[in-house]
Amino acid sequence: MRNLYSGFLIGLLLICSSLFYGLALTNSERKFQQNSSVLDGTWRLVAVNQFDDSGKALPVSKPAQALQSLKIVANRHFSRITTTADGTVVSSTSGLIELTADVYNEYTGFNPQVADRLAYRWQLDDGLLTQRLNIQGRVTEEVWQLVD
Numbered sequence: 001m002r003n004l005y006s007g008f009l010i011g012l013l014l015i016c017s018s019l020f021y022g023l024a025l026t027n028s029e030r031k032f033q034q035n036s037s038v039l040d041g042t043w044r045l046v047a048v049n050q051f052d053d054s055g056k057a058l059p060v061s062k063p064a065q066a067l068q069s070l071k072i073v074a075n076r077h078f079s080r081i082t083t084t085a086d087g088t089v090v091s092s093t094s095g096l097i098e099l100t101a102d103v104y105n106e107y108t109g110f111n112p113q114v115a116d117r118l119a120y121r122w123q124l125d126d127g128l129l130t131q132r133l134n135i136q137g138r139v140t141e142e143v144w145q146l147v148d
Helices: 002-033
Strands: 041-051 067-074 077-084 090-098 103-108 116-125 128-135 136-146
Touching: none
Parallel strands: none
Antiparallel strands: 041 067, 041 136, 067 077, 077 090, 090 103, 103 116, 116 128, 128 136
């Protein structure tokens, strides 16, 4: 009977240890989630539009079908890669992001003090992220779709 009781206590100790270990892992994962944002995920570029400062649409230099872009956003970081239809890498960049209610800042590189910054106006609507960048009177609008 004594061995049965000892076995029960050891089993209970192992179960409690596993529960506490699981809670410790859950709490440590939350530390990483504190830096997450509503934009965390993988995004596919579905449209690029350009406008002049009066709002008139301008022709886009390359058709959207010729290039494919993916952007991954996670834990205040981003990574973007653009390829041709045959898989040749045209460009890639990564760095940090800052997000406010209406401005999405991308810092190329990992030190915002010395990195190049692109400041987009952004809007999230029904799984589509629209980013508008205004540079010298030309507005470039990118529409990204969340990849499942």
